[in-house]
Amino acid sequence: MLSKKEIYKQAYKELEHRRLKRQLDRTNNLKIASSICPEIKILSTSLSKTAIALSKSILSNSSNQSEIIKRIHEENVKVQNQINKLLIENGLPQNFLSPPPVCSRCEDFGFVDNKKCSCLIKLVKKILTKDLQKSSNFYLTSFKDFNLDYYSKEYDAKYGTSPYEHMSSIFKICKEFADNFPNSSEGFVMCGLTGLGKTHLSLAIASEVISKGFAVIYSTASEITRNMSDRYFHREQNNDIDYLKLIVETDLFILDDLGTEFDSAFSKSAIFDIINSRIPLHRPTIINTNLSPRDLEKKYGERIVSRIFSTLNTLSFTGTDNRKHSLIKKLPRH
Ligand SMILES: Nc1ncnc2c1ncn2[C@@H]1O[C@H](COP(=O)(O)OP(=O)(O)OP(=O)(O)O)[C@@H](O)[C@H]1O
Ligand SMILES: [Mg+2]
Ligand SMILES: [Zn+2]
CATH class of the missing domain: 3.40.50.300 (P-loop containing nucleotide triphosphate hydrolases)
Known part of the structure; x- marks a missing residue:
């Protein structure tokens, strides 16, 4: 029979696998969308740039920081809307570039507010049940x-x-x-x-x-x-x-x-x-x-x-x- 440590190790591995798969889906889907509509690629690159600009401005501590953040955010929403519009126009689902996690409560991290998420508890039970059956x-x-x-x-x-x-x-x-x-x-x-x-x-x-x-x-x-x-x-x-x-x-x-x-x-x-x-x-x-x-x-x-x-x-x-x-x-x- 598995020890508690091993059971949790397996559960965390599964959560990691889910997050990794989501990341891979995101990258693959971006490739697919970009080959169908190159403009999507340009827009998503500019989205990554605004994310960098945002972190820089947070670190800069300048006097008009809140103004800059607000502008970047507005720009972000605008680009996001343009991407969504293009996705739909090209017959792709709106969440194609951000596939949903298996668990939306914890985004597949297993914890919400430092407490175990129900998906982690379910996973542990599943591993335990399998282990009992195996033995x-x-x-x-x-x-x-x-x-x-x-x-x-x-x-x-x-x-x-x-x-x-x-x-x-x-x-x-x-x-x-x-x-x-x-x-x-x-x-x-x-x-x-x-x-x-x-x-x-x-x-x-x-x-x-x-x-x-x-x-x-x-x-x-x-x-x-x-x-x-x-x-x-x-x-x-x-x-x-x-x-x-x-x-x-x-x-x-x-x-x-x-x-x-x-x-x-x-x-x-x-x-x-x-x-x-x-x-x-x-x-x-x-x-x-x-x-x-x-x-x-x-x-x-x-x-x-x-x-x-x-x-x-x-x-x-x-x-x-x-x-x-x-x-x-x-x-x-x-
Ligand atoms: N009606 C059937 N059709 C096909 N295979 C059967 C049938 N009944 C029993 N078997 C096979 O015969 C073997 C013994 O059957 P099983 O283990 O189900 O019996 P049991 O009633 O549980 O006996 P015990 O009380 O000794 O545990 C198994 O390999 C089982 O797959
Ligand atoms: Mg029997
Ligand atoms: Zn969860």
Whole structure:
């Protein structure tokens, strides 16, 4: 995981990159505009000259300084208006020579009145989220790769339909959740035995939600408790970066393999603090588990589990371990 210093270093680098790009755009656009209309080049050179004259007169301290500054300013506005007129006449946008910054509040410097600008805070969050994803082997799958033919079409009395039909409707629910995000339900508990596609479908959702520009944090229950206890007990170098807050506030949180983490009072409270804090914020959570609702209750207590099941929709996966299909696909053909 990145240290706080590295995270800010990356954020400042990105801001610098934005400023540099703007500068380059400005120079390139001036070249383009000058080749279309040479007069623009002459006028913009005279603008730079007035800027030099202005700084000289400020330094000179002469008696009629304010008069000179006023005149230079008026001259400047006049030239600027002439340039704007020429730009429009030549079919170019009015701000062609002064492309806007990504953030108009801080002009991409990251600070306003010595305070961090919201764009810098957003950038830091983005880098943190990416870093959390990287440290948890986050790989993305897609709905397209999800094969419904893996599920039997034979009637199963438990579901009153075939596994194929049952999984088709789960697939549809997940797809709709991703399509409607962020106006989706509060999330899901995906229950079922190993290899039935729970992680696959939750990461297919993540992939679509990320491509819409939302922040997603994926973590297994073991990773989350390990991370939280490292931070809590060892007071790591990052202790002024609030990871818990970051996870609580992320647009979508996927908690995989609930029930496989090291069982402790700390891990239980860390996990349920996160889930409980997200519910009133209406930030969706997806929880995957091999445990049945009854086993979950035994492990985590009735109160917590009933809160989860009353908020999140339960999706009970069915079928037989699909890993055999993906293994067959990966075997070399002779
Ligand atoms: N319907 C499916 N179509 C295509 N691939 C699938 C399907 N279901 C599962 N797979 C693949 O099989 C493997 C196991 O699936 P996945 O990891 O999603 O299972 P799981 O339900 O999360 O199991 P576990 O409970 O052990 O975590 C993955 O490589 C996954 O991509
Ligand atoms: Mg899984
Ligand atoms: Zn800003």
